[in-house]
Amino acid sequence: MIIQFICRAILLGVPLLYGSTGEIITEKSGHLNLGIPGIMYVGAISGVVGSFLYENACGNDIANMNAFLAVIIPLLCSIAGSVIMGLIYSFLTVTLHANQNVTGLALTTFGVGLGNFLGASLISITKSELPSIALTKTSSFFVAKLPFLSNLGGIGAILFSHDFMTYLAIAIALVTSFIISRTRVGLNLRAVGENPATADAAGINVVKYRYLSTCIGSAVAGLGGLQYVMAYASGVWSNNAFGDRGWMAIALVIFALWKPSFAIVGSFLFGALCNANNYVQGLGTETQELFKMLPYVVTILVLIITSMRKKREHQPPGSLGLNYFREDR
């Protein structure tokens, strides 16, 4: 049962890991993108639309489906959808100097609305009786496991029994961590987020960095939405099932102190905390809801501890949430 608990925690944690890695990339450039929940939602529905069209094109027969296409089409659709969201955000905040918080919240509302609209449209196309779309065939390609390693007992189950997107999430987080802390691009990115005027004077293209990091961050976050549908929900899309995972991803950024490598551990911990209510005996419905608040309680604790310790390296990027305009005096 403990193995099952851990596996489940990882499965629940992966969308959060995508979301928070994406948000960290974005926030490092000084963009507090509160649109992440909407972007993850759009990332999910874009992937769903892509695979829906591909499944239909193959006549809904798994035999006609190409494994590579079945995976890559939803992936690319998801990335395209969330990059468009990231572009909207960047255009509004960087080019038009709109308030970041307002823009982000608007994108979240917009993204959820768009997702539900597309979801409902697909449901009405399929004339399904249930308020959901099942893309189980595509999902089966997503959750294909490594054939031999997962049979290695408990350890094997924990380490090797996951869908490929779980490993991709960890890889992205590690690579991001390396880029941010060890490379020139990372140094420039951090400078843009800490002090854009300084970065600008040093010859760094602030606009380019902010656009790119926001769009790349959105793409990564959007994959979290797709992973949720394809792996966690076994390819079943129903409106609003994604819940508050986007917000949890943002909380996880704070928990991880803006470090993607911490986010890996944090996401699994959050996954475990979200799931703990199912493993504690004798909980009433209302106490279960209390349990679901645990990730946020932990985040608040981290906030309290870090603000008490006052270590400068553990603070958010210096100009987080502030727009930069060079000739603004």
Add this chain to the structure above:
Amino acid sequence: MKKQPAIELKNITKRFGKVVANKNVNLTAYRGEILSILGENGSGKTTLMNMISGIYFPDEGQIFIDEKEAVIASPKDAFDYKIGMIHQHFKLVDVFSAAENVVLGIEDGKYNLKESVKEIKKISEQYGFDIVPEKKIYTMSVSEKQTVEIMKVLYRGADILILDEPTAVLTPQETEKLFAVLRRMRDDGKCIIIITHKLHEVLSLSDRVSVLRKGEYIGTVNTAETNEAQLTEMMVGKKIALNIKRDDPKDAEERLTVNSITCVDRSGATVLDNVSFTAKSGEILGIAGIAGSGQRELLESIAGLQRLEYGDIFYFDPKTGKKESLRDKTPIQIRNMGVRLSFVPEDRLGMGLVGNMDIVDNMMLRSYTKGNSLFLKRKQPKDLALKIINDLEVVTPGVSTPVRRLSGGNVQKVLVGREIAASPTVLMVAYPVRGLDINSSYMIYNLLNEQKAKGVAVIFVGEDLDVLIELCDKIMVIGSGRITGIVDGRTTSKEEIGLLMTKAKDEGKEKNNG
């Protein structure tokens, strides 16, 4: 040897909306010389230099570098022309180390901090810097940060260096050290342009001086052939007396006594350590010290904005002669006690005025508790606003213009005017002439002198030691939250004050070593 022109500006014009910041400026700087750009605040010095360093782009005119026309559209272009600018407000990332800041934005080959650290140490030795490449910026002193800024441009191989008011935050000793470095660079064949409004620095450091006034180029003179009076006339456009009058204090009596107060900040560090002094009526008490040595906390303690750990502050009422403690009182309680305390904080638009409100509303911030009516009476504050605009020559479109839209000097006049209008018995001003032109500065000095003549105890926190020495009756020097000395303004020297300013720091170092 013929002088090599490093950079030439021809007919440069830059506008911000309707405001012309630079108009037809012509300027030449040669290799192996130090050129000073002299001008009052708002005369367009910084704008001009920002165009050379690629922050702004000129609307008209040409820039020549090494006698070839150059287009500098971004800071990166400026680096390619080997132009380096050291900004007045440091452009450093606080959480980065010195080395990370130095290599920031350089796009060549591999990213290798260790190699860079070696290179930085080599340059340090060449010019005689003190720099620890691994040290984080937020742990550095102002002078160390400036060293990092200079290192940044040298590391990129700059041979045209522009320094924007580099001495504004340095002690006299640190300034001398900086000048020594600059002279060494000049002898190395670099072209150095220094922006300043301090005349004596211009005279002691530079080879030639170019003067700007209201965005226009006035002329260039050789430093050896000029003097303060001529330069001031070029800068202001008319002759002005540069002497601040100082009358002897009349029947000075104790007004405010600060008795060994100690304050700690939120992180638990001691910001004021056992500070004691007395401010007398009819006297100007100057406070000198490196920025951030506890000046702000000291004034805030008196104003009732800081919690005291130890010590007490007593106010002597001039009418009743009663001695009253101000400890643990809020500003409102202090006012209700009948203590007439006026405070001009250094952060004008943060603590002094509300930027988005107009002049009348800002006047009301001091009087809103008066009267029992349900509605506000706007007549009196409006009259006061008009009086201040008239008396202090505030340039504003009207009384209902948001204060934020006024220039720095005019904002300061509104604030000082309001505080003086409350006819205080104690007037505290922090950096009242920061960002003001010479005329406005002298107007503020005169206002302070008027208050002094009225028997007000004036406490003046300043940064320009020359002004402090000319204006104040007594000068108290604060270093790292401690009083390192109180000297007589009539007999002291800049060197004496400078030594006192750094005294606490050295003592602290010894303590750590010992």
